[in-house]
Amino acid sequence: xxxxxxxxxxxxxxxxxxxxxxxxxxxxxxxxxxxxxxxxxxxxxxxxxxxxxxxxxxxxxxxxxxxxxxxxxxxxxxxxxxxxxxxxxxxxxxxxxxxxxxxxxxxxxxxxxxxxxxxxxxxxxxxxxxxxxxxxxxxxxxxxxxxxxxxxxxxxxxxxxxxxxxxxxxxxxxxxxxxxxxxxxxxxxxxxxxxxxxxxxxxxxxxxxxxxxxxxxxxxxxxxxxxxxxxxxxxxxxxxxxxxxxxxxxxxxxxxxxxxxxxxxxxxxxxxxxxxxxxxxxxxxxxxxxxxxxxxxxxxxxxxxxxxxxxxxxxxxxxxxxxxxxxxxxxxxxxxxxxxxxxxxxxxxxxxxxxxxxxxxxxxxxxxxxxxxxxxxxxxxxxxxxxxxxxxxxxxxxxxxxxxxxxxxxxxxxxxxxxxxxxxxxxxxxxxxxxxxxx
Amino acid sequence: xxxxxxxxxxxxxxxxxxxxxxxxxxxxxxxxxxxxxxxxxxxxxxxxxxxxxxxxxxxxxxxxxxxxxxxxxxxxxxxxxxxxxxxxxxxxxxxxxxxxxxxxxxxxxxxxxxxxxxxxxxxxxxxxxxxxxxxxxxxxxxxxxxxxxxxxxxxxxxxxxxxxxxxxxxxxxxxxxxxxxxxxxxxxxxxxxxxxxxxxxxxxxxxxxxxxxxxxxxxxxxxxxxxxxxxxxxxxxxxxxxxxxxxxxxxxxxxxxxxxxxxxxxxxxxxxxxxxxxxxxxxxxxxxxxxxxxxxxxxxxxxxxxxxxxxxxxxxxxxxxxxxxxxxxxxxxxxxxxxxxxxxxxxxxxxxxxxxxxxxxxxxxxxxxxxxxxxxxxxxxxxxxxxxxxxxxxxxxxxxxxxxxxxxxxxxxxxxxxxxxxxxxxxxxxxxxxxxxxxxxxxxxxxxxxxxxxxxxxxxxxxxxxxxxxxxxxxxxxxxxxxxxxxxxxx
Numbered sequence: 051x052x053x054x055x056x057x058x059x060x061x062x063x064x065x066x067x068x069x070x071x072x073x074x075x076x077x078x079x080x081x082x083x084x085x086x087x088x089x090x091x092x093x094x095x096x097x098x099x100x101x102x103x104x105x106x107x108x109x110x111x112x113x114x115x116x117x118x119x120x121x122x123x124x125x126x127x128x129x130x131x132x133x134x135x136x137x138x139x140x141x142x143x144x145x146x147x148x149x150x151x152x153x154x155x156x157x158x159x160x161x162x163x164x165x166x167x168x169x170x171x172x173x174x175x176x177x178x179x180x181x182x183x184x185x186x187x188x189x190x191x192x193x194x195x196x197x198x199x200x201x202x203x204x205x206x207x208x209x210x211x212x213x214x215x216x217x218x219x220x221x222x223x224x225x226x227x228x229x230x231x232x233x234x235x236x237x238x239x240x241x242x243x244x245x246x247x248x249x250x251x252x253x254x255x256x257x258x259x260x261x262x263x264x265x266x267x268x269x270x271x272x273x274x275x276x277x278x279x280x281x282x283x284x285x286x287x288x289x290x291x292x293x294x295x296x297x298x299x300x301x302x303x304x305x306x307x308x309x310x311x312x313x314x315x316x317x318x319x320x321x322x323x324x325x326x327x328x329x330x331x332x333x334x335x336x337x338x339x340x341x342x343x344x345x346x347x348x349x350x351x352x353x354x355x356x357x358x359x360x361x362x363x364x365x366x367x368x369x370x371x372x373x374x375x376x377x378x379x380x381x382x383x384x385x386x387x388x389x390x391x392x393x394x395x396x397x398x399x400x401x402x403x404x405x406x407x408x409x410x411x412x413x414x415x416x417x418x419x420x421x422x423x424x425x426x427x428x429x430x431x432x433x434x435x436x437x438x439x440x441x442x443x444x445x446x447x448x449x450x451x452x453x454x455x456x457x458x459x460x461x462x463x464x465x466x467x468x469x470x471x472x473x474x475x476x477x478x479x480x481x482x483x484x485x486x487x488x489x
Numbered sequence: 490x491x492x493x494x495x496x497x498x499x500x501x502x503x504x505x506x507x508x509x510x511x512x513x514x515x516x517x518x519x520x521x522x523x524x525x526x527x528x529x530x531x532x533x534x535x536x537x538x539x540x541x542x543x544x545x546x547x548x549x550x551x552x553x554x555x556x557x558x559x560x561x562x563x564x565x566x567x568x569x570x571x572x573x574x575x576x577x578x579x580x581x582x583x584x585x586x587x588x589x590x591x592x593x594x595x596x597x598x599x600x601x602x603x604x605x606x607x608x609x610x611x612x613x614x615x616x617x618x619x620x621x622x623x624x625x626x627x628x629x630x631x632x633x634x635x636x637x638x639x640x641x642x643x644x645x646x647x648x649x650x651x652x653x654x655x656x657x658x659x660x661x662x663x664x665x666x667x668x669x670x671x672x673x674x675x676x677x678x679x680x681x682x683x684x685x686x687x688x689x690x691x692x693x694x695x696x697x698x699x700x701x702x703x704x705x706x707x708x709x710x711x712x713x714x715x716x717x718x719x720x721x722x723x724x725x726x727x728x729x730x731x732x733x734x735x736x737x738x739x740x741x742x743x744x745x746x747x748x749x750x751x752x753x754x755x756x757x758x759x760x761x762x763x764x765x766x767x768x769x770x771x772x773x774x775x776x777x778x779x780x781x782x783x784x785x786x787x788x789x790x791x792x793x794x795x796x797x798x799x800x801x802x803x804x805x806x807x808x809x810x811x812x813x814x815x816x817x818x819x820x821x822x823x824x825x826x827x828x829x830x831x832x833x834x835x836x837x838x839x840x841x842x843x844x845x846x847x848x849x850x851x852x853x854x855x856x857x858x859x860x861x862x863x864x865x866x867x868x869x870x871x872x873x874x875x876x877x878x879x880x881x882x883x884x885x886x887x888x889x890x891x892x893x894x895x896x897x898x899x900x901x902x903x904x905x906x907x908x909x910x911x912x913x914x915x916x917x918x919x920x921x922x923x924x925x926x927x928x929x930x931x932x933x934x935x936x937x938x939x940x941x942x943x944x945x946x947x948x949x950x951x952x953x954x955x956x957x958x959x960x961x962x963x964x965x966x967x968x969x970x971x972x973x974x975x976x977x978x979x980x
Contacts, residue, residue, distance in 0.1 A: 237688030
């Protein structure tokens, strides 16, 4: 730590907005305590902090709600958390334009509440809406079950304001829904995990709240049968907004405790559309051996966003996969089988239509050996690669992360990505070393 | 402009032929003329060579030669672009992708197709249509424009309101980098490691490299489609109806507006059933499940009536629907009935600003002693004012260009953008400061350097510059060859 950096922060943001010592406990990640946490109250203050950090060569750890703080290699001890919680206003919401501009630190729950008052919503439903912030959701490309129909932040973000690593205030995109002027800079920040700039505001596309919405759960004896039902569903005329496949363990998240896999399908639209699709889904499920199709309570939506992880209470590790949709069932079955062979208990959930699969390893007796965990995670990653997919170790203790890379290899694109990083953050102060390719 | 000495040009031609075969290289000035402009004929520039690779490796080999020689190069698809984006603005090599036009793979179960960049947009929908699928981005030039060109421009079309633009449908790209290295960005799965370079590449107008293989999503065709025509005696009421439709929580597949002058032209030319005396018409489409489609069409009808439409009707059958769309899609060609020439503008505004901005557009054009026809994607707020003029009258074209710049300023002032789908290219490079600060543009320049450090890949585009050596006006608007053949309209 460059001497004097932390001491200069109160002059920028005011003393109450700089935390040190015991107050830092919410910001400790895997035993690593930052040197300080600073909470700027304006874009200018963010800029001043970043400029000072760049001069001093102090690593900054951008922090929204902290829901993704454990993703990646843990931050350096010498880093300073830059929290966005004081930048939490809705800057502009013109309902007729179906767009909103919000500061990065507003939580998803607060934003949705304001939008709902105008019968609109941001069609992103990642876990922990009460903590997750708009900036953090963009930076982590966090999503939930409705991404099946509505995509991720990548599809909704139309404008962004950031402070890059050299302290420049830059805007990318704009606030209109269609815009091809210049490079699509906002895309670079989606999933960049705070390594390219501090996101201070974002403009996103909105949708009207649907007249009706429903979740239907159908039970299956085997994942394989549920996966076959998914394929038939996707090849047909129905327009689901969520298609979630849960193994017996992850089914607990929606209250199913008998150990059988569950296919959860969501629909929205006019009531007549939801009704018709529900009937069709029940019939389609039955033709693949599904049974007991029933509507779930609306609270199930948020449980679906994190079903695998929740099943394991405090998981020993969480791995996230992106595979071809046709390989989802196989990935879940093979992956769980590999765990059983090693005596490790796992839970699996998938956004089956888009090929997003999450697996959690239960903690408990015999599950704390880093080498055994690492061996399983390595096998899973190879399994994903064999089918043309990808894997990210979303959570694991540091001892495991030392044995298994968090991120997939970047291949030939690594050179371009490092070039981008150096252009935007030449001193490499933004979450250094935490992202893919050592970025 | 780079000028090659005759002996150097001759030896380079030999080298390029050794890569591409004898029929794969053009260097005769008469032949090069075909490639001197895109759909925006205001700008023209000649290359030293036009080459026609058939493989990624050939593209890479040509790019390496260009690098060694310090020659600029630019990729080109069908040449339907409307901003001069694929012009060889500083000489060098035009790399035509038109011989790389195959569909490499269709994976219906995973709803993806792997195609080459020279594939014509509509040909993909034709290929997957029999199985009930289609490729959603539908620029009006889709009968001629290529998927590679769509990548460069992040092309839209009338149905982007519900289905998004090109970038929402591209998963992966094999790219020949500006130094000749072949790199995959993204892939076949939704998430790939690292930054979203695929998303950043789409819409980069050929300045970051050349896409040689493209993975796109294909969608199931909707079960049902309904098209509603709403006729207004007051264009402001038509504009307000657009917001009213959105305000009722409807998400139409398309909401297009056609103004009085354009209706006159369309009816003169094709007789599509638009009332000739209307101030404006809205063409609204809903699609999706058969269940509920009538309810949605009825709600759009209600919204339009409540906003003051004098007549609202839903097309009874597919034939009537097609006829209404023909009126919309042929509008650009129809301007020939009312004017010797026109220039299409492309700007975006927040849709709630439509009444104000359409009024300003009329004022601006009238102040320059010209006429304007509007036919555009009202649901997206994507304007296409078409300024009518006569190129034989001295000074008239310069007034068109001046009016166009003022219209772009208005779009910027209301929080909009200077391009919704036609791109910046050469045409609007000097307008970029209307919406971006010096720091914003500097960031983009730095990002460009991360891909294209020498600047040889499509130089002179996107960024404001004074040193362009392109011949600019006084050249009349001429229809693109494919427009003359009736293969495409401007949008």
